[in-house]
Amino acid sequence: MSVKSFREALNEAMRDEMRRDPTVILLGEDIAGGMGSGGEQDAWGGVLGATKGLMPEFGRERVLDTPISESAFIGAAAGAAATGLRPVAQLMFVDFFGVCGDQIINQMAKFRYMFGGKATTPCVVRTLFGAGTRAASQHSQCLYPVFTHIPGLKVVVPASPYEAKGLMTQAIRDDNPVVFLEHKAMFDDKEEVPDEPYAIPFGEARTTRDGQDATIVAIGRMVGFANTAADNLADEGIECTVIDPRTTSPLDSDAILDSVEKTGRLVVVDEASPRCGMASDISAIVAENAFGALKAPIKRVMPPHAPVPFAPNLEDAYIPGVDDIHAAVRAVVGAN
């Protein structure tokens, strides 16, 4: 056990699985860096450095830097997975899904079903997401609701370094296609992370905080914000349960429903665009299955229905914040 960053935790998970299983390969743009150049090799180790050191250890046969051709290499990951490898493909930013959506939505997600159960497609699409880095509209989205919508994909959104390592290990070992979303504003977050490999099962939410007054469900970077908000609210005498679903597909709706049965109040915090997002989905599940337990209308804390802006003051206003969570919880408990 030692203190590790989100970046280091991801790196360890990939390294350990590559050591354990020779069929695990990595492919993506600049995941080593320096391909074909006379300069530094492994110059980048991925755009935020999560794969640094893996090419020197495993060679260019297993760490494939690719041309900027997302359809080609994400599709190649699907084809390689269907024929016996366990590729981990890095779609640099999730926004680039727009140039390779077919290979994720129509190919890897559907092989098993379309082919009558005869295909196994164990691949991971790693991808950076989220606002907060002044990267503007084409490098800041949270497209996990898009993938969650697609049957055949599993969708993972880790909320801390410990979670990142355990969930990445599980993603690589999973026999289904997995989209693994890494919030780029969290890469330097640090916490105690075990040195040995461990896998966190999908579809099992974790409760980061217990409280009887309201349930807060938060995703990805919003989990940390929700914990902070819950700490602050405790000072006012409002005790919240905070639930991190970890995976949006499968979704541990039982954990959410059980908690709402106890608290009677729900706030969902989702950094994704508000329409047809996870907050709406979770709210619908609760309204449908635990309506009788609700003591107040559900509150969703989300950004506005707008692209992510560039100017720092606009972006800060865009991202759901701790104060927004305070206000939503106070509203559902009637503390205003």
Next chain:
Amino acid sequence: MKIDREKLLDGYRAMRTIRDFEERVHKEFMTGQIPGFVHLYAGEEAAAVAVCQQLDGNDTVASTHRGHGHSIAKGCDVKAMMKEIYGRADGLCGGKGGSMHIADLDVGMLGANGIVGGGPPLACGAAITAKTLKTGGLSVAFFGDGAFNQGMTLEAMNFARVYDLPVLFVLEDNGYAESTSSSWSIGGHDPVRRAEGFGIRGTRVDGHDYFAVWRAAEEAVKAIRDGEGPRFIHIEFTRYYGHFEGDASSYKPLNEVKDERRYLDALKFFRARTTGGKMLKLEELDAIDEEVATLIDEAVTEAKAAPPPDLSTLTTDVYLSY
């Protein structure tokens, strides 16, 4: 080039099977018993067969929405294919794929594909598997003239080149992407030169000539197995039917379709060439025709009699586990 007698007979059998399969699907489709859409390969048989005859069990094929021919040529079970097209429980994909998604990974058939240009990246992936696991296998990406203008295809060609992947890119140019002429849609009008622009050697052949396709495919596959990396073949031929069943092909000028079955028929060419040159006996080929006719009859009869998928399978095999 001397083609083994047995290979010739196998090739003829496969071509005849594809032709009869498609002619019969055409006929049965008109009765309304086949659901959805079918895209027929009749007229194009020599391409799939002469290419796939160069392959072995380690090799894989990524196909197109017009995939029945590739499936038969790569060794998919014909009766299970027919059942799949009818949407039956024991169809090749349990009735969940249909004509556009016929696949059998056990024989290296990575799937017909409903997305134009969807297959070439998958073929690159299968080639990466072959390289990584050192199976010696190669992968064939069949794609049409429409897909040759798709980014996915062009990205895959470049990707295969820079990694020297063992991929054979086969452009099946039947003259029309749906209703749009390839003589218009392929900018530059010279697919081989386009491939050469990617650094991939290519050749153009008449797809009605089994022997020409064989020669081109044999040479390309040998070069790939020798480590050259990707190759490209531009096959020109005609499809006898519309883009899909029900399409009247009114966009084709009359002079193109008139007499096409008389002058552009791979099976007729094959029979004339092999029996005229005394390579094969006419009776041998006639006997194959009869066997195939029986097989297709049985396939249709059995498909019609087969039960539909059980409703309990509606949500199975979305995941291995969820």
